[in-house]
Amino acid sequence: MIAEININNEKFKVDLNDPIDLSLTSKVEKSFKAWYVDEIKINPIKNDDFIGSVNEGGAVNFREILINPHGNMTHTESVGHISQEKINVNRLLKTNNFLAQLITVKPQIITDKIIKNNKKEDEIISLEQIKNKILPNIQALIIRTQINYEELANKNYNHTNWPFLAESSAAYIRRKGVQHLLIDQPSIDKEFDEGKLLAHRAFWNYPNEIDLNKTITELIGIPDHIEDGRYLLNLTLANIENDAVPSRPIIYKLF
DSSP states (O other), rough: OOOEEEEETEEEEEEESEEEOOOOOOOOOOOBHHHHHHHHOEOOOOTTEEEEGGTTTTSSEEEEOOOOOOHHHHHHEEEGGGGGSOOOOGGGSSSSEEEEEEEEOEEEOOOOOOOOOSOOOEEEEOHHHHHHOOOTTOOOOEEEOOOGGGGGGGOOOOOOOOOOEEEEHHHHHHHHHHHOOOOOOOSOOOSSTTTTTHHHHHHHTTTOOOOOOOOEESSSSTTTTTSEEEEEEEEOOOOOOOEEEEEEEEEEOOO
């Protein structure tokens, strides 16, 4: 199905039959995880006269799911993730389709020239690596830092000190007008940062003039063969009231 679309007075064509799913599949065993949580749990509901498992004699399968969006799912979050005010991300999006750009960045080893007061083994996405790379009118920026897509499905990020976005990089992305930031790491901030969350704060300009419509999507996966460039992003969120919810970002090649 070929559709013609107009974004910011620029015309594109998109094949809606050729989606590229950036979400990772959450499983009860051998699944990716971060922030020291377990994989998701899925168990049948049981009480005195009901069992929600056909295999155990029930009439239907009727299971409850225990998840932590930040730790074991591709998820999208609002500024409510770091604010005292409760801001539910499921109520923010007025549309689900955005002009997106995918860029691949190889994180740099920290040096004092890049950023001070960090460990030598830290890896960072510096301002110099993304400066002047963001195209005009981009609404969503997708950052790929890993070229090992097949390994992401069961990767344990705990205690790996994953690469993170420099505060200056996050501020630059905000100034470029990007509304939705997506990354293939558990967080745009470092694993152990004493709760500073510098990149989150810089992207949302918190606690100054906050743009409540900006979102961050983490723990995505981008197939290795997908080329950098512009795409149509469909960002669909679970309709759950929380600062972060499971999401399914899907991109389509523009031509």
